[in-house]
Amino acid sequence: MAGPMKMRATLAGGYTDVRVLMTHPMATEQQTKGQPHFIQNLTVKVNGKTVVEGQISQAVARNPVFSFRLSGGAKGDKIEVSWLDNKGDTNKTETAVA
Amino acid sequence: MIVQRRGLLKAAGALGAVLVAGLLKPIAALAATWNKEAFASKSAADALNRLGTPGAEANSGIVIEAPQIAENGAVVPIEVTSRIPGTTSIAVLVDKNPYPLVARFDFMEGALPFVKLNAKMGETSDVRVVATAGGKHYVATKEIKVTIGGCGG
Numbered sequence: 001m002a003g004p005m006k007m008r009a010t011l012a013g014g015y016t017d018v019r020v021l022m023t024h025p026m027a028t029e030q031q032t033k034g035q036p037h038f039i040q041n042l043t044v045k046v047n048g049k050t051v052v053e054g055q056i057s058q059a060v061a062r063n064p065v066f067s068f069r070l071s072g073g074a075k076g077d078k079i080e081v082s083w084l085d086n087k088g089d090t091n092k093t094e095t096a097v098a
Numbered sequence: 099m100i101v102q103r104r105g106l107l108k109a110a111g112a113l114g115a116v117l118v119a120g121l122l123k124p125i126a127a128l129a130a131t132w133n134k135e136a137f138a139s140k141s142a143a144d145a146l147n148r149l150g151t152p153g154a155e156a157n158s159g160i161v162i163e164a165p166q167i168a169e170n171g172a173v174v175p176i177e178v179t180s181r182i183p184g185t186t187s188i189a190v191l192v193d194k195n196p197y198p199l200v201a202r203f204d205f206m207e208g209a210l211p212f213v214k215l216n217a218k219m220g221e222t223s224d225v226r227v228v229a230t231a232g233g234k235h236y237v238a239t240k241e242i243k244v245t246i247g248g249c250g251g
Contacts, residue, residue, distance in 0.1 A: 015210055028218070030196070040132045042207070056201040057137045059192060059218045061173045067214035095100040 005093035009079045010073055016073030018044065020081045021065045022058040028058040038086055044068055073097055137199050141189045142226055145199040149189055154228050157182060162227055164242055171219040171244040175233035178213050180229040180236075185211035187230045193239075194223035219244045 003023025010017050027037040036058045044052040052068050075097055082092035139145035146152055153166035178188055180208055189202040200217045211229065224239045 026218075046207070049207050052203055052213075054201060054203045054207055054213075055132050055137070056215075057197060057199055059195050059197065059200045061216035061218050065214075065216055067177075067212075069210040071208045071210055071211040086239045 005081070005091055007079065007081055007093050007095045009073075009077075009095050009097045011073060011075065011097060011098045012069075014071070016070040016077065016079075018068045018070065018079055018081070019065065020044075020068075020093070021063065022083055022091070023063055024085065025066060026058060026060055026062045028085075036086065039064065042066070042081065042083040042085050045082075046070060046073070046076050048080075057089075105130070126166055130169060135203075138195060139199060140197065142193045142198040145191060145197075146189070146228060149199070149202065149228075151189065151228050151230060151235040154235035154237035157229070157238060158236035160227050160229050162225060162238055162240040164225060164240060166241075167243045167245065168219060169245050171221070171246055173216045173218050174242060174244070175214065175216050176225060178227050180210075180211035180222060180231070182229055182231045182236055184231040185229045188213060189228045190215070191218065191226040192219050192223050193227070195220050198226075 001093055003006060005020065005022050007020040014090055022039065024039050029036045038058040042054040042093060043050055050054065051070060077097040080092060080094045082090065084090045133149060136145045136148035139148055160179040161179045161181065164175065168174040176190060178190060180188060187202065189206045190200045191198040192200055201215060203213050205211050219242065222243045224241050226237060226239045228235055228237045
């Protein structure tokens with residue numbers, strides 16, 4: 001179930017802009033007659049340190065896209081984003097700041 | 099005897115609850131925290147109580163960037179920035195969704211209190227953003243009109 005993820009991290013004026021796309025149905029209770037399937041947790045790490053922890057619901061759109069901003073940052077910093085859904089599926093992706 | 103049957107049912111129910119709790123444990127251990135009660139709340143006020151952020155005061159330091167009219171409720175881009183110094187977490191709620199709480203983010207180690215996400219909206223509703231800074235809670239709202247709902251698919 002864990003489809004591909006895409007991520008881009010770029011230096012902007014004074015901060016690092018992280019954009020990440022996850023492939024996930026994000027199916028609601030209504031769409032599935034009571035068997036929702038959606039991402040519940042996501043974590044953003046920079047060089048192994050957790051910087052953002054998110055809890056999300058079925059009300060996030062299908063194939064979720066998120067943007068985060070990290071103060072400072074340098075070219076080559078390693079950004080890792082991972083998620084975990086309500087059925088125990090998980091996925092992660094890694095990229096270096098460009 | 100009916101009284102005995104009641105007792106038996108109760109005992110069976112309790113046993114079932116224990117079994118379910120046991121089965122769910124492995125997943126719970128794997129998960130970081132996911133505030134089940136808050137996400138299951140059917141009103142924004144309930145959700146905020148369960149997140150531990152009741153009684154937030156209005157603050158213009160929370161900026162919600164979103165379209166006034168969303169043609170498609172299935173994908174409504176919402177961008178949130180908190181200019182309140184020391185913001186450590188942001189929660190996003192859509193008041194009129196069946197389960198209003200959409201997402202909650204905790205920021206640490208130099209992450210800026212900013213997030214952009216795409217939410218689903220069942221109908222025209224206020225979007226409510228609650229930011230926590232220094233143990234205090236602040237709120238801002240913005241109405242988004244939806245022409246086609248996005249919860250039914």
